[in-house]
Amino acid sequence: MDINGAVVLVTxxxxxxxxxxxxxxSRAGARVVLAARREERIRTLADELGDAxxxxxxxxxxxxxxxxxxTAKDAFGRIxxxxxxxxxxxxxxIDEIDPDDFRAVLDLNLVAPLITxxxxxPIMREQAAGSIVNVSSGITFGALPGSGAYAGSKxxxxxxxxxxxxxLANAGIAVxxxxxxxxxxxxVDSIRAGxxxxxxxxxxxxxxxxxxxxxxxxxxxxxxxxxxxxDLVPERFGxxxxx
Numbered sequence: 109m110d111i112n113g114a115v116v117l118v119t120x121x122x123x124x125x126x127x128x129x130x131x132x133x134s135r136a137g138a139r140v141v142l143a144a145r146r147e148e149r150i151r152t153l154a155d156e157l158g159d160a161x162x163x164x165x166x167x168x169x170x171x172x173x174x175x176x177x178x179t180a181k182d183a184f185g186r187i188x189x190x191x192x193x194x195x196x197x198x199x200x201x202i203d204e205i206d207p208d209d210f211r212a213v214l215d216l217n218l219v220a221p222l223i224t225x226x227x228x229x230p231i232m233r234e235q236a237a238g239s240i241v242n243v244s245s246g247i248t249f250g251a252l253p254g255s256g257a258y259a260g261s262k263x264x265x266x267x268x269x270x271x272x273x274x275x276l277a278n279a280g281i282a283v284x285x286x287x288x289x290x291x292x293x294x295x296v297d298s299i300r301a302g303x304x305x306x307x308x309x310x311x312x313x314x315x316x317x318x319x320x321x322x323x324x325x326x327x328x329x330x331x332x333x334x335x336x337x338x339d340l341v342p343e344r345f346g347x348x349x350x351x
Contacts, residue, residue, distance in 0.1 A: 109239050109282075109331055112137030115184040116331075117176070119167050119224060120194030122149035125243065125291060128320035129191055129327050134160065136328060141180040141187075143167065144194070167194050167220040170227075177227040186235060189331050190228045192221040192242045198257040210257045217261035218268065225272060229281065238281040239331045242269045243323075246289040246341035273336060282334035288323045289341045289349070 116133045120126035122144035130140045134157040142150040143165040150162035161183045163176040180187050198205070198213045221242050232238025245262045247255050266285055273283035318340055326338050341347020 114188040116189040117141040118191045122146040126193040128324035132324040189239045218264045236280045246287045249346040284330040285337040287339035
């Protein structure tokens, strides 16, 4: 898909990978719809980008997602790309995971992408074209202690993406999965439980964090090519990233 002139809806667009993806898409000529809960941030970003619309949206709420999609359609007449980026971490051993915390992470990391895909698929079917990129995590490549809840939610997203790709291929809609690794964002600060995750990720043994811009460019490459997946996981951790 040619990103120039495309309408790109990005969830979790108020910071990190979401904001970087919005900026990269805008530089490539896209019209961008910014969806996130932190309204002031996305309105500031929309002003910065110019041809952009900000919509306050909790992606776990189907009604708010419908409003965001309708706002995008009203503003630009179509939706070409959905980037499902909103997410949250949870770090705890299996026997210490609070079920309520786990449900909340599943709701945001797995159920919400289903909600947003359901909202845009009818529009993309009518257009006979579209691209959906679901942002997963390279942590699903291994079995890192403490990551069971978060990795479990993202592993579910991986399968959801794969099935959606098979179901929607004949409709001209490409569904792709992006696997970032350790990225320098606010993500660690927003982990729902398990503050020790921050020190674990920042230890001297961990790889140098990648920038949100690196992930954003990889996401846009998926949009352009329609490839099934891309990862920024270093080879020694089971990925294909050589940088």
